[in-house]
Amino acid sequence: MKQGIVEDFCTIELPVGESFRIQRCRYDGQKSPKRISIVSGIHGDELEGQYVCFLLGEWLRHNPTKILGIVDIYPAINSLGLDSITRLVPFYDVDLNRTFPGSKNDFLPAQIASGVVDVMRGSDIAIDIHSSNVFLREIPQVRIAKSQEETLVPLANLLNIDFVWVHDAVTVLESTFAHAMNTAGTKTLVVEMGVGMRLGKAYGHQLLDGLLNLMAHEGILDIDPLDVRFPIQSHVGEVAYLNATRPGLFVPVIEHCQIIEKGSVVGHIVSALSGEILDEVIAPIGGILFTIRAYPIVYEGSLLGRIFGEKS
Amino acid sequence: MKRFDIVRLESPNRAPLKIEGFLFGDEHSTGPTVAIVGAMSGDHIDQLYVASGLVEYLRAKELEGLISGKILVIPAVNAYALNMGEKNWPLDKTDLNMMFPGYAQGETTQRIASKLFETLKGYDYGIILEGRRDQGTCLPYVKLIQSGYEDLECVKDLGIGFIHYRPHEPVETAMLQYNWQLWETKAFSIVFGKNGSINQEASNEVHTAIIRFLSKRQIVNFHVFEGRKSNILDPNRITILKALRAGIFISKIRSGAHVKKGEVLGVIMDALSGEKLEKMVSPCEGIVTCQYSHPLIFQNSIAFRIASVELCCQIDTQKKISS
Numbered sequence: 001m002k003q004g005i006v007e008d009f010c011t012i013e014l015p016v017g018e019s020f021r022i023q024r025c026r027y028d029g030q031k032s033p034k035r036i037s038i039v040s041g042i043h044g045d046e047l048e049g050q051y052v053c054f055l056l057g058e059w060l061r062h063n064p065t066k067i068l069g070i071v072d073i074y075p076a077i078n079s080l081g082l083d084s085i086t087r088l089v090p091f092y093d094v095d096l097n098r099t100f101p102g103s104k105n106d107f108l109p110a111q112i113a114s115g116v117v118d119v120m121r122g123s124d125i126a127i128d129i130h131s132s133n134v135f136l137r138e139i140p141q142v143r144i145a146k147s148q149e150e151t152l153v154p155l156a157n158l159l160n161i162d163f164v165w166v167h168d169a170v171t172v173l174e175s176t177f178a179h180a181m182n183t184a185g186t187k188t189l190v191v192e193m194g195v196g197m198r199l200g201k202a203y204g205h206q207l208l209d210g211l212l213n214l215m216a217h218e219g220i221l222d223i224d225p226l227d228v229r230f231p232i233q234s235h236v237g238e239v240a241y242l243n244a245t246r247p248g249l250f251v252p253v254i255e256h257c258q259i260i261e262k263g264s265v266v267g268h269i270v271s272a273l274s275g276e277i278l279d280e281v282i283a284p285i286g287g288i289l290f291t292i293r294a295y296p297i298v299y300e301g302s303l304l305g306r307i308f309g310e311k312s
Numbered sequence: 313m314k315r316f317d318i319v320r321l322e323s324p325n326r327a328p329l330k331i332e333g334f335l336f337g338d339e340h341s342t343g344p345t346v347a348i349v350g351a352m353s354g355d356h357i358d359q360l361y362v363a364s365g366l367v368e369y370l371r372a373k374e375l376e377g378l379i380s381g382k383i384l385v386i387p388a389v390n391a392y393a394l395n396m397g398e399k400n401w402p403l404d405k406t407d408l409n410m411m412f413p414g415y416a417q418g419e420t421t422q423r424i425a426s427k428l429f430e431t432l433k434g435y436d437y438g439i440i441l442e443g444r445r446d447q448g449t450c451l452p453y454v455k456l457i458q459s460g461y462e463d464l465e466c467v468k469d470l471g472i473g474f475i476h477y478r479p480h481e482p483v484e485t486a487m488l489q490y491n492w493q494l495w496e497t498k499a500f501s502i503v504f505g506k507n508g509s510i511n512q513e514a515s516n517e518v519h520t521a522i523i524r525f526l527s528k529r530q531i532v533n534f535h536v537f538e539g540r541k542s543n544i545l546d547p548n549r550i551t552i553l554k555a556l557r558a559g560i561f562i563s564k565i566r567s568g569a570h571v572k573k574g575e576v577l578g579v580i581m582d583a584l585s586g587e588k589l590e591k592m593v594s595p596c597e598g599i600v601t602c603q604y605s606h607p608l609i610f611q612n613s614i615a616f617r618i619a620s621v622e623l624c625c626q627i628d629t630q631k632k633i634s635s
Contacts, residue, residue: 012558012610012611013557013558013559013610013611014610015558015559015560015583015608015609015610016559016583016584016608017583087405088400088405091447091610092445093399093400094445098410098483105547105552105614107445107446107614108610108613133404174482174483174485175481175482175483179482243417243418246322247321247322247324272324272325273325297324297403298324299321299322299323299324299403300322300420300423301418301419301420301423302403302419302420303419
């Protein structure tokens with residue numbers, strides 16, 4: 001068993017007897033210059049990635065001779081947020097994943113973003129693990145901007161995930177970690193799985209297998225590729241969004257990740273005050289319910305679920 | 313004056329969210345039109361104050377028959393956040409000014425932005441009252457981003473001392489100013505004050521600047537005093553002074569101060585031992601346009617921004633030599 005080397009970077013003094021820091025644990029096999037960065041906790045309320053980091057670290061510590069290249073694990077980018085159940089950067093209330101590529105001459109979140117890009121620059125691959133948020137529960141999936149489809153989909157297919165979602169680029173995504181790193185030449189995948197403020201052991205083990213398989217294919221680990229699942233590809237179907245038509249309490253009637261038929265009931269929006277059922281949420285298409293709302297309070301427009309089905 | 317709901321959104325448990333508009337002038341007027349948007353965040357109190365002050369001011373002028381165009385004022389976009397000391401949308405913590413142009417079939421804040429944007433489209437001029445995104449206090453300045461549709465000449469009519477004229481950042485493509493410009497409204501932002509508070513001096517200056525703009529653009533039919541000649545700044549013309557250490561921050565000057573090279577602008581003390589850790593000395597002569605205003609400061613925070621005439625001259629000289 002061999003420990004990784006833990007290093008601090010992006011250290012910034014805080015006002016009262018403490019320093020902000022981002023920590024990295026590096027495992028260097030010194031047989032290949034190939035480098036991968038595993039990233040989690042850009043949002044302080046997303047914990048699934050922390051569990052994957054633990055599982056990967058545990059595997060690497062027990063299998064040091066299998067490491068060829070460099071594996072960098074960054075479990076807690078927004079470390080202040082993670083230790084205080086805060087999604088945004090505390091003190092500034094800013095979404096760190098809307099601050100990239102950052103700048104050394106801007107406010108603190110932008111300086112952190114800039115420091116993160118600098119330390120990961122040169123990585124061949126980065127995997128940015130998210131848990132959606134506290135509102136939605138997701139199956140393990142990778143989301144890729146259309147412009148990067150050709151480069152990134154083959155990599156995503158190795159990750160043992162359930163779904164690869166190629167979507168049209170949204171301008172706001174230009175300020176994300178993934179966009180900044182892809183622009184800097186690091187192939188970066190965004191994994192979404194589970195739900196905020198919780199961790200799911202099964203998803204964690206599923207993604208661990210995917211990471212090991214990807215690193216085997218990329219020559220970072222000296223192991224045989226794993227027998228992993230091939231994900232559903234978004235181009236073969238369509239995604240239907242279920243948005244609340246009324247404010248109230250959303251009560252689902254089916255479980256996450258179920259196959260449902262067009263016209264079936266997904267859940268109800270109810271009034272806690274009057275005891276009425278305000279709306280019945282109906283599946284507009286048949287398919288797999290790959291997103292479902294986990295936090296029950298909804299406004300008009302709140303996302304209740306997403307269904308992936310065959311193109312109509 | 314017509315007071316009306318632009319957005320009315322029912323809540324699961326709270327009273328409905330209302331975004332109210334105050335419309336002045338004849339709706340069918342062929343004169344120029346302007347929309348003024350106030351607090352989009354829950355900590356933009358200065359912006360709320362200026363916008364509501366304009367409503368009161370314009371109401372009196374309208375009674376005197378002095379409105380020749382059409383003016384819409386929206387004092388508060390995010391009343392839910394204002395009413396509970398939050399900055400962002402209270403449920404999902406999204407920033408409403410990151411949701412434009414909105415999406416009518418999307419998430420709640422996308423729907424709010426969409427409804428608001430539908431009302432704002434078509435105005436000749438768009439004025440956004442913005443706070444800062446950091447812990448700073450700044451002199452009022454105009455933020456004009458380069459989208460290809462911006463109008464630099466019209467913002468000079470405000471008579472505000474500084475215009476920050478620069479390319480847009482990626483994150484700004486989801487903001488109101490950028491999208492408003494794409495829809496051919498001459499939109500710009502006035503950034504001022506300190507979040508969470510009212511700076512009377514800055515608020516007065518912005519109030520007067522907007523009235524001046526309305527007068528010069530013939531949206532109101534009366535004259536006002538001239539303002540300042542605007543200096544157009546790009547980021548290269550601002551000298552940044554960062555805190556080398558963290559601790560308790562004591563500023564020795566106020567925003568707007570003309571400072572000399574070598575002048576002490578502030579000190580940082582160790583928050584526990586009281587030891588003086590850093591004396592912050594101005595590296596140049598210029599005007600302090602912005603300063604950090606929270607009493608506790610992080611290492612590397614930008615403590616002062618200084619608009620330096622010397623640096624401007626250097627840049628101008630270099631440009632002349634290179635051309």
